[in-house]
Amino acid sequence: MSNKAPRGIRLVITLAGQRNAGKSSLVNAITDQKIAIVSDMPGTTTDPVAKHYELLPLGPVTFYDTAGLDDSGELGELRIKATRKVLWRSDVAIVVVGEAGLTPHELKIIEDIIELDIPFIIAFNKSDIREPSAEDRAYCQKKGFRFLTTSAKDETNIDEIKQAIIDIAPPEMKRDPVLAGDLFKKGEWVVCVVPIDLSAPKGRLILPQVQILREILDGDALALTTKESELEEALSGLNHKPALVITDSQVVHNVAKVVPTDVPLTTFSTLFARYKGDLPTLVHGAKAIDTLSEGDTILIGEACSHHPVEDDIGRIKIPHWVTQYTGKNLNFETYSGHDFPEDLERFKLAIHCGACMLNRTEMLRRMNECSRRGVPVTNYGVAISKVQGVLERILTPFAL
Template identity: 70%
Template sequence: MSDKAPRGIRLVIALTGRRNAGKSSLINAICGQEVAIVSSHAGTTTDPVGKHYELLPLGPVTFFDTAGLDDQGELGELRVKATHKVLYRADIAVVVVGEDGITKHERSIIARVQELSIPLLVVFNKNDLAAPKDADLAWCAEQGFVPSVVSAETGENIDELKAQLIAAAPQEFKEEPLLLGDLVQPGEVCVCVVPIDLSAPKGRLILPQVQVLRDLLDHDAIGLVSKEHDLPATLGRLAEDPALVVTDSQAVDLVAKNVPERVALTTFSTLFARYKGDLPALVEGAKAMDSLKDGDTILIGEACSHHTLEDDIGRVKIPAWMKKYTGKTLNFEVFSGHDFPEDLERYSLCIHCGSCMLNRREMLRRIRECRRRGVPITNYGVAISKLQGVLERIIAPFGL
């Protein structure tokens, strides 16, 4: 069951520490399986390795076993950099301390985790070989940490560590996030407008559309699906107005013209802007399009890598619409998957996808990082609604 959960709704737990601190052994002990290669030879783990697990009552999580922070050489530097990338999308960071205690490496990564505002656990492993040093425990107390003392080898205190992981989980993983259940009451009708174009996966719907339909069913509402050109006929067959119409952003202009003003209207991407991020911040970021200048560079953020088609939304359509809307000569750069540029300051605006393949924590972190560096950020759906002149109507159902 945990293997089939979408990546974007998993809690991500990253284990970091020096080589041979017992990170791999600790994951094996937590999961009760031999999922990570274990060796007494330092540096056995060379790249981040993910393990899916069902951590009840939280549900599906992914543990990442990472390379040692003290890895050496040119390849070692690349592995440490990969470890930092995993931290960037982590919901909980576990700093594993081995027999040698807390050194500059642990203190450095702890400082980095705190900068990212990631919930942090310090775990002294290998208690069967050596108890934590008094000086290290005192330092943890000064920093406000309550460390765990475990042994992956004997299983000592592993259950207690699991309880600490559950307690450290961000609040959004402990409560049901809002998608659209608060916008449609039981028994009411929601019409979902789903264009079928070159980017639509053959034989199936994309994840946001599936999640919206499932959320409607979970809230005992009625979901109808229509293509954009069939929408007038679909609405005409209803005895009364639907409570809500949700459309793919690429058809928002046409759909807005066919949906009466009295009917609430929004987009899949706008729903996900709230579900996975900070909708008010993304709406505010869209306003930056009105102040762009010739030569400005726009960052297009994609949560997943995919084959680019001739009508690609992020790489083709949005840039074309923006150039027409602003009348400016603009540059566009695309970053896909979990890559996100370190030199954010050189961008005048970031336009991010709907983040269906990211967890909420990572999307919120990207929003916070952009805003901290003075870079406005919005997402595809909000940006398209702004460019099409219907943004105020699209965000009205959310009270904005």
């Protein structure tokens, strides 16, 4: 079951430390599966290795076993960079300390984790060989760092590590997240407008649509799914007004013309804007579209990598709509998957997808990094509604 949970709703737990600190052995002990290669040879783990696991009451989580942050050489630098990318999207970190105790390498890792505002614990591993020194214990106590002694070999304090993860996990991961469940009641109708175009996956719906349909069913409400071309007929067939209409952003302009103004209307992407990020910030970021100048560069952020089609939403449609709205010649650059530009300052605006394939931590961290660099950030649905002139309409269901 944990293997089937969407990647974007998993808690991400990253083990970081020096080579040969026992990170791989610890992942194996925690998950009770030998999924990471273990060797006495330093540097066995070269790339981050993911392991899905069910950690109740948190639910599905992903553990990342990473390359040692004391790796050397040109290849070592690439491995370290890959490890830091994983840390950047982590909800919880475990700093694994080996026989040498706390060295400048571990202290630098802790410094980076604190800067990223990631809750963490320190695991003094290999306690079967060496207990942490009095100096290391005193240092952790003075700094207020949570730490445990453990032995992956003897499975000492493995359950305690799991409990520590549960204790320090972000509060939002300990409660059931809400997409649209607070916008309708039991027995009410919710209409979902799902266009079928070239970008629609064959034989299935996209993840935001599936998650919202499941939430409607879990809330004992009634779901009506239709294409935009049949929306008017679908609405006329209902014997009373729906509690909510949710549409794909690509057709929001036409849908807004059909849905009566007294019926709450929003988009899948707008719901994901508050589910995965911070809706007020993304709405504020959309206002920067009005300030764009000739030749400005805009970042298009995609959470997943895919082969673009001729009507691709992020690479074709949004650039066309924004250019049409502003009347300016603008440059658009796309970054996909977990890639995100390090030179954010050169962008005048970041327009991010709904982030259905990212966890909330990574989306918020991307938003915070944009804000820190002075780059307004919005998302696909909010930006499209802005340039289509219906932003205020799709925000009416929310108390902003």
